[in-house]
Amino acid sequence: MIDRRDALAGIVAMFGATLFAPIARAASVQVAVIDTGPPSSAVFTAGQRALVSALSERVIPTTDTPGAIAAEVPQFIEKLLADWARPEDKEPILAGLGAIETRSRRDYKVAAADATPEQQDALLTLAMNDQLPGGADFFDKFRQLVITGYYTSEIGITQEREYLPVPGKYDGAYPYARVTKVFSS
Amino acid sequence: MAATDQFDAIVIGSGVSGGWAAKELTEKGLRVLMLDRGVMVEHGADYTYDGAPPYEIPARNMMPRPLVKSDYFIATHGYVSPSNQKFYNNDRLNPYAYDEGEKFYWIRPGAVGGKSLIWGRWSFRWAPEDFEANKRENIGGEWPIGYDDLAPWYDYVEKYVGVSGSRENLPQLPDSQFQPPIPMNVAEKWVKERLETTSPGRKLIHTRLSNMTEDKPEQGRSKCQFRAQCGRGCSFGAYFSTQAVTLPAARATGLLTLRSDAVVSNLEYDPATKRVTGVRVVDANTKQAEIIPARLVFLCASAMASTQILMNSRIPGTGRSHFDNSGTLGRYVMDHIFRVNIWGDIPGMTEYIEYGRRPGGVYIPRFRNVGGEEGIGFLRGYGYQGSAYRSPLPPEGFGASMKHGMRGYGPWRFGMGAFGECLPYEDNRVSLHPDKVDRFGIPLMRFDVTFRDNELKMMGDAQAEGERMLRAAGLTNVSSERREHVPGDAIHEMGGARMGADPRQSVLNKWSQAHDAANLFVTDGAQMPSISCVNPSLTFMAFTARAADYAVKQLKAGAI
Structure with missing residues (x-):
């Protein structure tokens, strides 16, 4: 069914864990519509929200193309954790933000969101190297959120990468030298 | 209002097989009613996310986990996404007996067009060997036809569909x-x-x-534009679907009536004349049931759904189907x-x-x-x-x-x-649940199928x-x-109402026609006594066109 290319390439299906839920639930005949509005509940405190925003931009900064904030990655992360992910998915993110906050106040005497970009990079590096409690787990998951949010955003798809709405042809030996950007899928 | 003698034929299901049945029967002059349990999807107009980049699709085209868990916990194995959600069955609203029997993924569509909108489109002929192995190895049931019987019908459907290779x-x-x-x-x-x-x-x-x-x-279809977004529906009509190919042909005759949201529970049968007399339909929105008189029925609801409808067409006061005099109905179920x-x-x-x-x-x-x-x-x-x-x-x-x-x-x-290829085993079977029913009162399917x-x-x-x-x-x-091999996961499930020469050993004859009802044809995957190792949809098309040709000839000769 549909294109099995992802499965054939050995890429693990995005969702695989939840099977065979009981059928005994009250059967509402309403087919669920995907909620695309604001987060149905606040995932972050104001301070955490500012930190998520700052760290997103450190993971994918503005360079010759816009960065994570311009691509509204922080809003994507909060929406996803509020409504599109499993409830437990927010736990390692919140724990990691807490660990970074604690370390920032210890080392720099400021809230992590108010630290300098260099200090924030140092905090992210500690997390990446698992030198904070739950650091590596947080880093992997947070980076995944930022990358997913960025490369599925309009900026990520059309400015950082190139989107061909209707390629019209297939060339299986297209010169790489002619490519200035990665093609979005 | 019950329709009376309004139609020459009723086609149940509008997927790969049903669409072909509607096209062939209308083009041969029959007034056809095609029923589908799913919602209406019109070519182009209802392909909501055709051409949309991911940022224009809800949730960036990633199915929200809570929604997967509550409503699409089976469909998730069949590549459901926000861009094609309405083409899929809702597993909460339309369940089967998930918690009983053996683990089976029954991945179903939920719209007119059936799996033709969301299929993988790999299209292969089956080979002479595929029709001979059962007999040579004395496994399962012997095929009543060979490759040569089907070859001209492969030619016929391929020329119309457009198969690249x-x-x-x-x-x-x-x-x-x-x-x-x-x-x-x-x-x-x-x-x-x-x-x-x-x-x-x-x-x-x-x-x-x-x-x-x-x-x-001549069909208003353009070649592939290499977007690889086929499963959202393709307004170019570049791939075979009911909407792009067979439905326009059937509508062009002026002889087709298409009803969506029409759930078939069972067939009405007269043992005296050995004929199907009507199709019982439940409106999915109002739950109103009616029996539509039938002169000719093409059952194309998908291998498992057609088997379910046959099993639920029971002799009053018994649990036995009118169509199971052989004892093989619901058995020899296979998947790649x-x-x-x-x-x-x-x-x-x-x-x-x-x-x-x-x-x-x-x-x-x-x-x-x-x-x-x-x-x-x-x-x-x-x-x-x-x-x-x-x-x-x-x-x-x-x-x-x-x-x-x-x-x-x-x-x-x-x-x-x-x-x-999976071999046919008599005890790889499906059955109707003894007491659990869905919201239309239809007994849930239970799967006891293992590799x-x-x-x-x-x-x-x-x-x-x-x-x-x-x-x-x-x-x-x-x-x-x-990884785990779960039957149904390949979405090539077949068998359950196999064809054969011997009415004591099979449900259908070599024309996909029920042994127990001359005016009933089952032309989807249910009829297969074995399943090759290659994708089956092209073979469903060929069988359906062949059966339609035979049925109309028989009808005109007064034999049906």
């Missing part, structure tokens, strides 16, 4: 009436040359796909076994990438138990579907170095997955041979995985 003259994979193949990329050509040299007798060929490489202006994947890196050629998003890929046809590779510890065989591709470079660290480091492509990689020793050995061989062939061909970092 290459002529290969392989006895185990007969050629179709092809449009030019979708090209291989430079890395696939490299793998082909080396694999065919280092593994003599094995072939790596172009995919055979119901995506067109030439326009069909898969979830063995092999991959490796292809050295060099990094001066090239792919332009355009190509559907399909390449195919390694069956080589076991054909052409001299016999006596290897299992029966039948398998093929591999695969492709070569370059992925964007993965992230390293974070920051500007990560961002700019992702602006390139990794090496060429080749990946493939095996699809193997056995032959299938599991076959997958072990596919994994070992796949690794060996790719290493021999010169790929590096060759690796593989073998």
